Amino acid sequence: MRFAQVNDVASVASELAAGLRALGHEVTLFQPRLYGASLPPLLKLAVVPLRLLDWLRLAWQLRRGRYDAVHIHYAYLGLVGLLAGVPYVLHCHGDDVRDLARRPWRAFIRLAMRRAAHVYYSTPDLAPWCLAVRPDAEFLPNPVDLGTFRPAPLPPDARDVFVVCALADNKGGRKILAALEELSRRRPRLRVTAVAGGELTRRFEQLPTVVLLLRQPRERLPALMARHRVLIGQVHEGAIGMVELEGMACARPVIASFRFADVYGAEAPVVHAESPAQVVEAAERLLDDPVLAGAVGAASRRWVEEHHDAVRVARRVEAWHRARIDRRAGRGSVEG
Secondary structure: EEEEEOOOOOHHHHHHHHHHOOOOOOEEEOOOOOOOOOOOHHHHHHHHHHHHHHHHHHHHHHHHOOOOOEEEEEEHHHHHHHOOOOOOOEEEOOHHHHHHHHHHHHHHHHHHHHHHOOOEEOOHHHHHHHHHHOOOEEOOOEEEEEOOOOOOOOOOOOEEEEOOOOOOOOHOHHHHHHHHHHHHHHOOOEEEEEOOOOOOOHHHHHHOOEEEEOOOOOOHHHHHHHHHEEEOOOOOOOOOOOOHHHHHHHOOOEEEOOOOOOHHOOOOOOOOOOHHHHHHHHHHHHHHHHHHHHHHHHHHHHHHHHEHHHHHHHHHHHHHHHHHHHHHHHHOOOOO
């Protein structure tokens, strides 16, 4: 099949493309020009004309390409599929569906979701938002590149803690900040790395134990993760995202909030934490017990292999599209 993947959110589209190519499919990745992406939601209305011109460009490319499957990432971009007049699958990632609570975007997002041939969502916490509009929406685990994000030996000069999530409220940033303030008091020689980005960046920068890095190219992340003993991810919504999964694939212990064992049918081997005190306790336990940290890291790698391997995830997408093709052709069953 010939797939079009539109908009590479958190590298999900590119990883899904890699998985589909491994299954023998042809995949073209389209990246929209996200004018005003850093603006507040209301101010983004000012750049709508520029975005609309870009959406018309993408729609023309999708229509001309005659793809067997069009897979669009981020809810409101489903409007590109509508403009193209082609069937499309819509993949929701987070704030795109949370924007259903914001009046300027609600009607567009609902329209894009309702008109989609199918809707996926990338983390289990998005289920209430998506199912309210599309009761048939499906959780699709984020595909992880297990070849790039792989275990590596811990170097002798490894730093202590790497905060892998954005330094933002919607990732539990204030809880992580409070935890690091306490850890700094208890362990003045603690060495913490974080990547600048998010409204709390300046607050993290003020901590004497924290070294802030500029936004890193994705290809540097595996080596950066490998240089740290413990990773701290989002501790807010109970769902782990792409960067936490990539850290787990690197066999590093990850501290994060996880509340969706029922969705996976198994607990994720993250060290669960949702309060500053829990983050502090988990970090100290992992830093003081290298054997425990190694065991958690190894279990994390196995869990990601089982639930988030890019080829396994791509097979689910492939199966849905084959079933759709068979239905259109009037065949009653799907082979293989």
